[in-house]
């Protein structure tokens with residue numbers, strides 16, 4: 001089970017984190033600029049309304065000229081309508097580019113995840129990856145569509161609004177400014193706390209997703225061990241932690257919002273008091289006071305909005321940080337700079353030379369110097385105690401991991417010098433855990449050989465003894481979509497489909513990691529018989545636990561203490577190696593008969 005969930009990295013300012021999105025915004029800069037332009041135009045319309053109101057009060061209304069007033073009133077209505085239309089235009093313009101940015105970020109993240117080594121996926125919780133691929137990118141899209149635009153536009157609104165206030169009356173403007181300044185300071189101070197809380201809530205959401213995902217995938221085990229109650233308790237505890245984290249975020253936001261609400265009201269009250277004195281001593285007109293209060297009221301929303309936008313910026317920065325945490329992990333299984341062309345036709349000549357391997361994060365080498373050669377067309381069974389490193393060794397051939405030192409060559413070419421696509425076209429793999437996707441049977445089988453014809457698919461299904469149960473699904477069986485992870489099939493059926501997938505492209509080299517473990521002995525023997533026919537033309541490295549599989553091989557390599565402890569035919573090893581005999585559960589006096597094919601159990 002994967003367990004890793006990275007914490008926040010060295011804190012950096014929200015803006016420097018979010019700046020990394022710039023390359024994604026560049027291609028959509030025109031509609032984004034259009035949306036910002038529309039928002040600024042809407043702001044100008046909104047700010048013009050109090051100035052026209054001032055004119056109406058101090059002009060036509062003061063003089064009793066209703067004819068002139070009508071035109072100005074119509075202008076106010078037109079400005080209001082234009083503001084609403086521009087508001088609509090902004091939303092329409094920003095929707096498509098931000099959705100485009102979101103989908104590009106997601107595609108790049110997903111592509112990167114597929115290039116990251118198996119060891120990365122072993123360490124990371126799948127729920128964390130899921131929540132970063134889905135939730136965090138939704139947060140980023142919403143930030144770009146709303147908060148980022150509002151932050152910019154409302155900052156401009158505040159500056160322009162204060163300038164308008166100063167043009168009406170400097171004293172009233174100073175009162176408005178005095179109420180806005182502490183708000184900006186408070187917003188800045190809240191930002192750091194908010195960012196930490198937002199990051200914690202996002203990490204908790206990732207843990208939560210992991211729990212739900214693991215529970216759904218392991219529902220059979222949970223039910224069969226009567227663990228539903230304990231899983232529910234664990235789920236509730238996690239939901240509680242998520243709730244606490246989210247409540248913390250909301251509390252910080254509530255405190256900030258309260259400050260944002262109260263201070264502008266106090267400012268407007270101050271303006272009314274001072275304005276009243278000004279009108280009384282004649283230094284201010286009624287129109288000036290109405291215009292100043294209207295502008296201040298108008299500025300309440302941008303002020304409030306800046307606080308909200310800063311909080312959203314913190315949330316988005318935390319999501320962005322989580323996104324780049326994965327993108328910054330280097331894919332260690334990249335294509336070489338100057339790939340060597342694959343040998344054509346491939347012979348399947350495999351050599352392991354001085355191969356050593358230590359799992360990342362471990363200090364204990366699993367393989368300590370493996371030298372092994374598989375001649376073209378040869379089948380070699382790899383045998384060893386559980387945990388001896390058979391799967392690890394088999395995974396080095398298709399480069400699921402790379403050797404720590406030494407090298408693996410295929411037809412004389414180091415596999416690290418080949419393009420991954422070229423390598424995987426030559427090497428077919430089947431593992432004990434047959435991962436099937438929720439695709440059709442045909443798509444699952446032709447995963448590594450997309451051009452395979454129906455006849456080739458059916459032949460692979462026949463060899464893997466899958467044809468019978470596949471045909472039982474009906475005439476359109478190949479187009480039948482499997483349930484998630486192939487759960488609508490039995491374990492043995494899934495293994496047989498995975499085997500068909502490995503052999504359908506007739507690869508030059510097959511790597512089979514105990515792919516028949518879920519079959520009954522009788523079916524296994526039949527599949528092996530059919531496989532034997534295929535393997536006579538193909539080089540095969542077969543991880544084997546059962547004597548039947550080992551007996552089918554031309555040679556057997558015994559892996560112990562990270563080295564090849566014995567190499568020979570099944571019969572030779574039965575005679576020469578106590579360790580091999582004990583692994584094959586054969587007593588010494590059985591060896592000759594066993595080698596000739598008598599029944600042995602695992």
Ligand SMILES: Nc1ncnc2c1ncn2[C@@H]1O[C@H](COP(=O)(O)OP(=O)(O)OP(=O)(O)O)[C@@H](O)[C@H]1O
Pocket residue numbers: 119122359360362366384385386387388389390391392393
């Ligand atoms: N991702 C990993 N990180 C650290 N150690 C690992 C990792 N995967 C496997 N190991 C360790 O490497 C060793 C070899 O594991 P491997 O799965 O290759 O053994 P195996 O011979 O195939 O076992 P089995 O027969 O039970 O399938 C084991 O001790 C295992 O605990």
